[in-house]
Amino acid sequence: MTRSSTRWIAQRLAQMLLVLWVVATLLFLIFRLMPGNPLAAYIDPNFTADQQQALIHEFGLDLPLWQQYLIFLRASAAGSMGQSFFYHAPVAQLVWEALPNTLILVLGAVIIAFLIGATAGAFLAWKRGTALETAGISLALAVRAAPEFWVGMILLAVFSFSLRWFPTSGTASPGAQYASLWRQLTSPDFLRHLALPLVTLVLYLQGLPLLLMRSNMLDVMEEEFIVMARMKGLPERRILLRHAARNALLPVVTAFALVVGYSLQGYVVVENVFSWPGLGRLLVKAVAAKDYPLAQGAFLLIAALAIFMNLAADLFYTWLDPRVSYAKR
């Protein structure tokens, strides 16, 4: 790695941390400014007055706000985010358990959506001017306009309840045990549970790469080097795949970050439709149950996930395009 590239990565990491810090601070303020019992953020209202007082003191809630803030920062950085009311378990643990489920769903969906979307987009560009193209675009737009949870509901109704091909919720059938993560990921039972939420999310996400790829392909096909490739007597398919698609793909990959962003909205509702035990579902349950420590922890991790994935997308793009140098960015 060159010196400039490490410096760039360091810069981006610093930026990441900055944003994360801002988000954490915002969270802190929001939860402290809760109407009602200001202590509700950490105290379960079912405790007795003495117990509450003890807890208040233990959590330092009788300290001035700025001191609380510092404690909060330190605790969060160390990974301790309090105790969940609802589950009576450390927030960190609950959140950590939910994370892999979300990651699998989101990463899987983004990658598959990109592959399918980009391919379909290139295909539609190739079939330019035909009825197939118009139909394809309209379909892609329609799916993108539809609420993702509604699509999920339809899939659930048709494939789970009516046809009984897929299970209706969760990651696993009751009583399932797995020797390791890899075992779990590759087990047919898990995959059957994963299928519908994954398909739902993919359908939601594919619109952007598809339209973008098609648009870029149409632009690239007009470029001089494509015309030259034809003059060189190269077969059309080779031109399409190795030259047109390769060039058209680059800007689509920048949209990778954008798609990641969308997926990080989409999964929240999708997880809830399918009762997929990820961070999205955890957040919603926590907020609904007024379980503030858990909500806080889940939100923080979601934000961190989003920021991190954006960085990864940026790195990926820089690696792909030889014209972009670290210095320029």
Add this chain to the structure above:
Amino acid sequence: MRSGSVGALPRPGQTWAGWRRAAGTLWGVLQHDRFAFAGIVIYALFVLIALSAPLLTPYDPQQTIISGDQLMANRPPSRAYPLGTTNVGRDIFAQLVYGARPALAVGFVAAFFVALIGTSIGIVAGYYGGWLDAVLMRLADVAFGIPYLPFVIVLVAFLGPSLWNIVLTMALLLWKDTARVVRAQVLTLRERGFVEAARVLGSSPRRLMLVHLAPNVLPIALLYGSLAVGWAILTEASVSFLGFGDPARISWGYMLQDAYISQALSGGAYNWFIPPGVCIMLVVMAGYFISRGYEELLFPRLRRR
């Protein structure tokens, strides 16, 4: 200065000339682009439905219907109940038709504010530059880092589940895209002669921004505004679906949540949960179509088609 040219200085007393010209161009787009026109037609249709809801159905969306001694629950579509009834006996068609009201209200109001805030910030940031620009853009960067839907959920739960809280939250977060693009446009406009000339002639910054810059960024504002309508409706639907919606209003999102928790899926009650989704889809698509028309105006692609 020829008054017909783009960006020419309006003569004294012609403050609105720029706006009038911009309005004319935008209206022209709607007339010429088939898709944009279709979008407007769809909007108009739904506005009509929303306004004439009482005429379209005799029932109130919240009303549980009792006929004779029986609660009309889970009735399939029939002449009396065009889309059937819910599991507590409410008419689905009535809910659908009245549901257009909160949908359009949220959509248009949120879109308006998003466009307004985004455009204003974009113009101010682009025009003044310097530290103001830097601060505003940093703010936008932070806004990018906050996950949208989770934040909306948290804020709505915190502020209380009302329609206007949802609109407020959306306006707080969605302005960044518009602001970025408007700012870029203002930066290019700033270099054009007419802005410099206006400044030399003593136009106050406020006048410059309002009379000269604003009409020129109007197409972009409208483009993102139309997109924002879709985002807003989808956000409201998602928030309602998750159970944080406004319980006093039956919106399409609320209908979907209702259907979901009432086992409509396992019961195969497609008549219940398909129509609201279709309506959402249509309105959002209309927004895409209209924005597509303006995109053509802003970034014309002469080579294709």
Add this chain to the structure above:
Amino acid sequence: MAILALEDLRVEYRTARGTSAAVDGVTLEVREGEVLGLVGESGCGKTTLGRAIIRVLPRNARIAGGRIVFDGVDLAALPEAEMNRYRWRSIAMVPQAAMDSLDPVYRLGDQFNEVLMVTGALSRTDARRRSLDLCDLVGLDRRRLGSYPHELSGGMKQRAAIALALALRPRLLLADEPVTALDVVVQHRILKRLRALAAELSLSVILVTHDISVVAQTCDRMAVMYAGKIAEAGPTPDVFARPRHPYTMGLENSFPNLLRPQETLIPIEGVPPDLLHPPPGCRFAPRCPFAIDRCLGESPALRELEPGRWAACHRAEEAGALRIQSQEAERWRVPVP
């Protein structure tokens, strides 16, 4: 003798506003081993001509008539699959904007290999060896094969484009404004190299340009094109010294000449005709200082005035006298219709 013969070639563009013939009845010959210059201003159809020969035209263009006889075969009538066998192997092009003619995401060496191995069916080792030879041939540093296009200077890219064009040893090279985008010093070097290569490889070249001085320097014969038609053609020295068409005379007036530095440059006033609705008579007539009534009504045919010397002008016989008159600046101030 003639490796390429265009017979009354016509190429049409279909636009929203109608059909226009960018190439309207062009008859031209290229002999084996010669460099033919094709001169004309922008929009006269010379680029379209080149693309028609290799038959890679935009979607809205088509060959509407005439023949393109290459080595005895009419290329215009060939089915696509057969035509493709001629591309690059027999006829190659050095494009106008070499900057854009290279795929930005592949290294130069890969692009060479692609042409050599896919179109040329060479093995990888042969391809690599040939790539190195080609670099030497055009004067390109061999190490550049490992570079991406954006890392090369304009001159290097142009050399690379020429090398690519010569990769499969074509018989005919179409060079479309190969040096326009470069500075004069580099221009000179590349043109010299091109001329030497043509001789060395027994290559025929059609050198398309709007710069008459390039033609003077590099071409054996030249043809002047105007508004889709050939105005004049013949051996370069003769066309320069004794132009037979008023347009050619005007062109020479508008380019500086070191031998006669005191002269003022005389531009040709007016603009070329709109090819959607071409005028009925001679296309140059509206701008021509010597136009007579016949010129406005009747389009002049391309005639062979002497062996190898062609012109399309009703008054070509009076060329001697007209030449002297064309030196006078006032004659060229024609009112634009």
